Amino acid sequence: AQKVTQAQTEISVVEKEDVTLDCVYETRDTTYYLFWYKQPPSGELVFLIRRNSFDEQNEISGRYSWNFQKSTSSFNFTITASQVVDSAVYFCALITDYGQNFVFGPGTRLSVLP
Amino acid sequence: DAGVTQSPTHLIKTRGQQVTLRCSPKSGHDTVSWYQQALGQGPQFIFQYYEEEERQRGNFPDRFSGHQFPNYSSELNVNALLLGDSALYLCASRQPGLGNTQYFGPGTRLTVL
Numbered sequence: 001a002q003k004v005t006q007a008q009t010e011i012s013v014v015e016k017e018d019v020t021l022d023c024v025y026e027t028r029d030t031t032y033y034l035f036w037y038k039q040p041p042s043g044e045l046v047f048l049i050r051r052n053s054f055d056e057q058n059e060i061s062g063r064y065s066w067n068f069q070k071s072t073s074s075f076n077f078t079i080t081a082s083q084v085v086d087s088a089v090y091f092c093a094l095i096t097d098y099g100q101n102f103v104f105g106p107g108t109r110l111s112v113l114p
Numbered sequence: 115d116a117g118v119t120q121s122p123t124h125l126i127k128t129r130g131q132q133v134t135l136r137c138s139p140k141s142g143h144d145t146v147s148w149y150q151q152a153l154g155q156g157p158q159f160i161f162q163y164y165e166e167e168e169r170q171r172g173n174f175p176d177r178f179s180g181h182q183f184p185n186y187s188s189e190l191n192v193n194a195l196l197l198g199d200s201a202l203y204l205c206a207s208r209q210p211g212l213g214n215t216q217y218f219g220p221g222t223r224l225t226v227l
Contacts, residue, residue: 004156033213043202045157045218052213091156095213101170102147102206102216104156 002027004094004105012111013082021077021108023092029053032096034068034075039089039107051075082112116141118219120205126225127195135190135222139207145169146188147216148180149204157204163188164210192224200226 003026013019025034036048049059051068059066063080079086092105119138127133139146145164149157159172163182182188186207192199202223206216 035215037218042220043223044220045204045206047215047217050213050215093156101159101162101172102149102157103159106156 002029002032002094002096002103004092004103006090006092006105006108008108009106010109010111012113014113015084016081018078018080019082019110019112021079021090021092021110023075023077023105025073025075025092025094027094027096029096032094035093035095035102036066036075036077037091037093039091041088045091048077079110082110084112084114086110087112118205118207118217120203120219120222122222123220124223124225126227128227129195129197131195131226132191132193133195133224135192135203135205135224136187137190137205137207137219138187139205140217143207143209143217144186145208145210146182146186147206147208148188148190149206150174150199151202151204151221153201160190195226197226200224 005024032053034051037045039045056068065078067076089107089109091107094103118140121136147162148160151157160174162170166182177193179191202221204221205219208214208216
């Protein structure tokens with residue numbers, strides 16, 4: 001079975017602090033894709049990044065960076081110099097050859113205080 | 115380039131009623147999936163449509179049904195509404211292919227009284 005765990009339910013930081021959101025996944029498939037989505041108060045899920053299981057290269061996009069480690073089944077997301085606009089719920093998601101459907105984690109609510 | 119659109123934005127129904135939610139996919143996308151997101155939880159997969167057929171289904175009862183039209187738009191129908199059906203219903207579209215990114219619409223907030 002596929003499963004995504006986001007152990008941090010809520011995180012609160014002060015603006016300009018760095019923050020890391022953890023994601024741990026479970027799957028027996030060798031081919032899978034991992035995603036991060038942001039859900040602001042408006043409710044719409046905004047796509048942030050996609051990684052496939054054969055590409056462990058870390059990625060940086062502006063203030064965002066992602067660390068993918070197959071050895072620990074983790075796909076962590078770091079926001080550098082956080083801003084108030086980063087406040088949202090962040091979801092990690094997994095899709096596999098077997099499952100064929102997105103499995104979402106429970107989400108982490110990030111609050112960035114001014 | 116229009117993104118995924120959903121209607122209505124909000125809906126209030128009473129127990130036992132039926133509801134229809136609508137979704138138009140992003141341009142160039144032909145695969146549509148529906149998700150239910152209860153308050154404080156992650157989205158749960160309901161089903162996926164491709165070529166006007168239901169291709170995958172999550173752990174939801176038959177009260178939840180859908181349809182996809184030739185223009186790739188989709189409907190989600192829920193019969194005999196229960197209080198527990200109150201949630202945000204999200205539609206997502208993508209191009210065919212397992213790893214292709216799903217893009218989500220703004221959702222329909224359903225409240226069952």
